[in-house]
Amino acid sequence: MLIGKPLAKIDSYAKVTGAARYADDIKLPRMAFGRILRSPHPHARIVRIDTSRARACPGVLDVITGADLPYLYGIMPTTQDEYPFALDKVRYVGDPVAAVCAVDEETAEAALELIDVEYEVLPALLSIDEALAREDIKIHEETRRGNIMKEVHLTFGDMEEGFDEADLVREDTYFFEGTTHAAMEEHACVADCGADGKITLWTSTQTPHYVHREVAKVLQMPLSHLRVIVPPVGGGFGGKCEPFAYDFAACLFARRHGRPIKFTLSREEAFLCHRGRHPVRMILKTGVKQDGTITAVHLQTFLDGGAYASYGLATVYYTGALLTVTYKIPRYQFDGMRLYTNKPACGPKRGHGSTQPRYAFECQLDRIAEQLGLDPAEYRKRIAIEPESTTVNGLRVTSCGLVECVDRVVESSGWRERRHHLPPGRGLGIAISSYVTGAGKAIYWNDMPHSGVIVKVDRGGGVAVLCGSSDIGQGSDTMLATVVAQELGVDISDIRVHAGDTDLTPVDLGSYSSRVTFMAGNAAREAAGKLRAMLLEAAAVLLNTSPDRLDAANRRIYLRDDPINCVSFIEAAQKAEATHGTLSAVGSYTPPRLGGEFKGAGVGISPAYSYTACVAEVSVDPETYDFTVEKLWVAHDCGRALNPTLVAGQIEGSAYMGFGEATLEEQVFRKGLHKTPSLLEYKLPTIYDTPEIVAMHVETMDREGPYGAKEAGEGPLNPVIPAIANAVYDAIGARVESTPITPDKIARAIKEEQRRRVSTPSQPQPQREPAPALATETARVAGASSREVTAS
Amino acid sequence: MDKQLMTFTVNGETVQVAASPTKTLLEVLREEMDLTGTKHGCELGHCGACTVLVGGIPVLSCLALAVEVQDEAITTVEGLAHENVLHPLQQAFAECGAAQCGYCTPGFLMSGTWLLEHNTAPSQDEIKAALAGNLCRCTGYTKIIEAVELAASRMREAAEATAAG
Numbered sequence: 001m002l003i004g005k006p007l008a009k010i011d012s013y014a015k016v017t018g019a020a021r022y023a024d025d026i027k028l029p030r031m032a033f034g035r036i037l038r039s040p041h042p043h044a045r046i047v048r049i050d051t052s053r054a055r056a057c058p059g060v061l062d063v064i065t066g067a068d069l070p071y072l073y074g075i076m077p078t079t080q081d082e083y084p085f086a087l088d089k090v091r092y093v094g095d096p097v098a099a100v101c102a103v104d105e106e107t108a109e110a111a112l113e114l115i116d117v118e119y120e121v122l123p124a125l126l127s128i129d130e131a132l133a134r135e136d137i138k139i140h141e142e143t144r145r146g147n148i149m150k151e152v153h154l155t156f157g158d159m160e161e162g163f164d165e166a167d168l169v170r171e172d173t174y175f176f177e178g179t180t181h182a183a184m185e186e187h188a189c190v191a192d193c194g195a196d197g198k199i200t201l202w203t204s205t206q207t208p209h210y211v212h213r214e215v216a217k218v219l220q221m222p223l224s225h226l227r228v229i230v231p232p233v234g235g236g237f238g239g240k241c242e243p244f245a246y247d248f249a250a251c252l253f254a255r256r257h258g259r260p261i262k263f264t265l266s267r268e269e270a271f272l273c274h275r276g277r278h279p280v281r282m283i284l285k286t287g288v289k290q291d292g293t294i295t296a297v298h299l300q301t302f303l304d305g306g307a308y309a310s311y312g313l314a315t316v317y318y319t320g321a322l323l324t325v326t327y328k329i330p331r332y333q334f335d336g337m338r339l340y341t342n343k344p345a346c347g348p349k350r351g352h353g354s355t356q357p358r359y360a361f362e363c364q365l366d367r368i369a370e371q372l373g374l375d376p377a378e379y380r381k382r383i384a385i386e387p388e389s390t391t392v393n394g395l396r397v398t399s400c401g402l403v404e405c406v407d408r409v410v411e412s413s414g415w416r417e418r419r420h421h422l423p424p425g426r427g428l429g430i431a432i433s434s435y436v437t438g439a440g441k442a443i444y445w446n447d448m449p450h451s452g453v454i455v456k457v458d459r460g461g462g463v464a465v466l467c468g469s470s471d472i473g474q475g476s477d478t479m480l481a482t483v484v485a486q487e488l489g490v491d492i493s494d495i496r497v498h499a500g501d502t503d504l505t506p507v508d509l510g511s512y513s514s515r516v517t518f519m520a521g522n523a524a525r526e527a528a529g530k531l532r533a534m535l536l537e538a539a540a541v542l543l544n545t546s547p548d549r550l551d552a553a554n555r556r557i558y559l560r561d562d563p564i565n566c567v568s569f570i571e572a573a574q575k576a577e578a579t580h581g582t583l584s585a586v587g588s589y590t591p592p593r594l595g596g597e598f599k600g601a602g603v604g605i606s607p608a609y610s611y612t613a614c615v616a617e618v619s620v621d622p623e624t625y626d627f628t629v630e631k632l633w634v635a636h637d638c639g640r641a642l643n644p645t646l647v648a649g650q651i652e653g654s655a656y657m658g659f660g661e662a663t664l665e666e667q668v669f670r671k672g673l674h675k676t677p678s679l680l681e682y683k684l685p686t687i688y689d690t691p692e693i694v695a696m697h698v699e700t701m702d703r704e705g706p707y708g709a710k711e712a713g714e715g716p717l718n719p720v721i722p723a724i725a726n727a728v729y730d731a732i733g734a735r736v737e738s739t740p741i742t743p744d745k746i747a748r749a750i751k752e753e754q755r756r757r758v759s760t761p762s763q764p765q766p767q768r769e770p771a772p773a774l775a776t777e778t779a780r781v782a783g784a785s786s787r788e789v790t791a792s
Numbered sequence: 793m794d795k796q797l798m799t800f801t802v803n804g805e806t807v808q809v810a811a812s813p814t815k816t817l818l819e820v821l822r823e824e825m826d827l828t829g830t831k832h833g834c835e836l837g838h839c840g841a842c843t844v845l846v847g848g849i850p851v852l853s854c855l856a857l858a859v860e861v862q863d864e865a866i867t868t869v870e871g872l873a874h875e876n877v878l879h880p881l882q883q884a885f886a887e888c889g890a891a892q893c894g895y896c897t898p899g900f901l902m903s904g905t906w907l908l909e910h911n912t913a914p915s916q917d918e919i920k921a922a923l924a925g926n927l928c929r930c931t932g933y934t935k936i937i938e939a940v941e942l943a944a945s946r947m948r949e950a951a952e953a954t955a956a957g
Contacts, residue, residue, distance in 0.1 A: 018829015473893025
């Protein structure tokens with residue numbers, strides 16, 4: 001059985017020898033190089049662009065501006081609001097304005113300075129509050145009201161009744177700071193074009209299919225004449241999920257000049273491309289009975305979207321959709337709003353849109369547990385959602401190992417014995433979460449499969465697997481090889497995976513929303529299953545028996561009751577080929593019809609949900625308030641772990657990234673300028689900073705997942721942040737209600753807590769961080785500032 | 793600036809290239825010698841992805857001028873395996889799942905092999921000290937530390953076997 005074995009990734013040997021060829025490692029004859037001119041202003045009208053000086057520069061082949069590609073694009077079909085290069089306006093510092101193609105990178109870079117752009121600088125909106133307050137300044141003319149990109153209002157059940165029933169109603173405000181992916185590989189691409197006008201684009205993307213669609217659209221060419229190939233990708237985390245200016249520019253230059261061209265971004269440009277975690281202000285009102293039973297939850301979110309839509313339409317829905325899949329919530333109201341601001345566009349980052357409200361909810365539940373005198377771990381188990389249930393917003397939950405996850409982290413961390421017996425300044429915190437196993441709908445709605453796989457068996461015993469998926473390091477190629485090898489009974493070394501090539505491989509929607517194992521895995525299993533049937537049938541003829549008495553393993557097909565009686569895989573393959581002709585089979589996966597009948601029901605649905613629990617231990621220095629996360633225990637219900645090493649790697653990597661967001665990372669701006677656009681200034685955890693992480697699998701067998709598998713790539717990030725926040729409270733008795741949690745915020749929280757204790761000796765009051773909204777639009781919101789109501 | 797003829801010893805081979813003296817070692821390795829195993833993540837000396845050994849010592853090749861290291865023996869990730877047999881640390885990285893996206897891996901391998909050259913039984917703190925200049929975004933470093941420990945123990949066993957044999 002290969003399933004469940006800790007096999008090395010099939011691409012790991014190429015990666016440890018330096019042989020893996022990433023996008024920037026590609027070198028083609030006559031290759032030219034491109035660089036991008038970016039806006040120095042957060043908001044400005046382009047009055048005039050003159051490229052003549054740059055064009056005259058020796059070695060410069062071409063210069064393009066917005067006018068060369070005047071077609072809108074955008075990853076979500078209904079919110080397309082971007083041009084590859086600014087047409088009339090720039091909307092953030094870093095917005096692409098022009099591109100130069102030259103014989104080498106230095107010439108291209110130098111020529112950027114020779115492009116003359118005259119700007120009329122406009123007032124910039126740089127925060128949620130500014131975007132709400134200044135309806136007179138419009139970042140996009142198309143928005144109906146002010147700078148609201150999208151507004152969502154959903155109510156499930158009678159909220160008034162819900163809060164009336166409650167014995168305790170808490171309302172708290174939280175703020176989650178934006179963060180970026182900072183994948184180690186800077187974005188890069190190479191495009192080439194033949195005399196027939198057919199273009200090949202090698203690009204570091206998580207979503208070749210979506211890039212294929214958008215680039216062909218903007219280049220005004222048939223999809224059939226564009227081929228997108230994904231080389232190994234040096235990390236994505238959501239940051240490489242859509243086409244970027246360089247993709248369009250490279251293809252246009254290649255088409256005009258009939259030679260290959262490469263774009264490689266600098267680290268600073270990678271920070272400006274962003275599409276990372278949205279800063280979100282959340283106002284969360286929860287009603288509970290005396291025993292903790294939730295009666296109603298009302299969540300309001302305000303997303304600082306940056307200059308363009310990106311995935312923001314999905315993100316705003318995601319901030320509401322997944323709050324309901326962990327606990328029994330009988331009534332739920334969600335009001336979300338995404339605003340345009342003059343900063344790099346936000347988009348999906350690991351945990352897409354669910355990370356921020358999960359942080360808020362788990363922190364608030366910690367307060368509620370404390371007020372009700374309940375153990376936070378036991379409390380979570382008491383109100384946990386049950387397997388095979390439906391949430392109030394119509395999400396179908398199948399397998400659910402949430403309670404087991406809580407038990408595992410409680411036991412392994414010594415929660416019960418240690419929690420109230422730690423030395424001063426040391427604390428334990430717990431939080432849980434859930435995440436989708438693949439979005440139930442494609443970015444563009446259609447009835448076609450979400451994933452397709454072709455498996456081909458040759459008469460020499462080799463097996464080729466073709467799938468449009470994109471291996472960004474998570475191991476999707478290895479997953480495909482494992483599933484096919486398991487079905488056909490061959491060694492994993494007999495499999496070659498060809499992925500992410502829109503000419504050769506059937507569509508897979510891409511490496512986002514934790515969808516690949518579930519969807520491509522099921523497609524691979526179906527394709528390989530068809531071949532297995534043909535091979536068993538052929539072997540049955542050779543062995544003079546019936547196929548149902550046969551099994552396949554170790555490159556042999558044998559009688560289950562008499563394994564000595566067997567034929568080799570190659571013999572069976574040749575017999576099958578003689579009978580059926582060339583051996584190949586296709587498989588595909590389409591998610592079941594899921595979800596409610598309301599507008600927005602398409603976000604949050606998924607064929608399965610993963611569950612995670614985390615306990616964090618922190619220590620806070622009583623004088624400097626510098627704090628250390630000592631250890632993280634993370635238990636994750638991934639369904640079945642197809643490869644425990646890779647699952648553990650995803651849990652550890654997620655926990656690390658969550659730790660970074662909880663304690664260090666922030667994508668912040670001053671007057672529209674990125675404050676920390678380098679890997680030194682943007683604080684991401686080094687090997688010294690990162691705490692010990694104990695990763696545990698809780699295996700539930702999901703009935704629809706391949707061999708019972710769900711996801712592991714994103715879900716484990718979410719509980720880490722609130723677990724750390726709750727541990728900080730346990731350590732010092734004051735709550736920091738914004739991320740990242742830093743010593744200065746702890747100091748302020750302690751001071752406020754002390755002041756409060758002097759004035760009101762009763763329950764601790766929630767704090768605002770930052771101050772509630774100031775605009776008239778949010779008067780309703782601001783009026784409902786943090787309070788705690790104890791109903792009689 | 794005009795190109796200049798330079799001679800290097802890289803992975804045991806003598807290589808001559810014509811390059812501008814303003815070029816970094818990283819640029820010369822990747823662009824002039826096609827040794828693209830050495831990666832770049834910042835070109836500012838922040839991330840460690842471009843680490844190579846110069847005279848046996850880990851150096852950030854994005855901060856070293858190629859012209860200045862002509863007399864030194866340079867080792868890149870392509871030079872770690874001998875006759876297609878992996879260095880124990882490469883093997884351990886593959887087995888432990890220490891290379892996810894793999895982009896930072898060459899840099900970690902260079903810092904790591906230097907450590908194992910000088911310390912056959914490094915503690916976790918010593919491993920962290922040796923690798924503190926290398927950033928990884930995928931693994932949370934857990935499996936990287938495991939891989940270094942595994943390689944160290946295998947190298948010790950091999951050395952003991954050789955000594956005994």
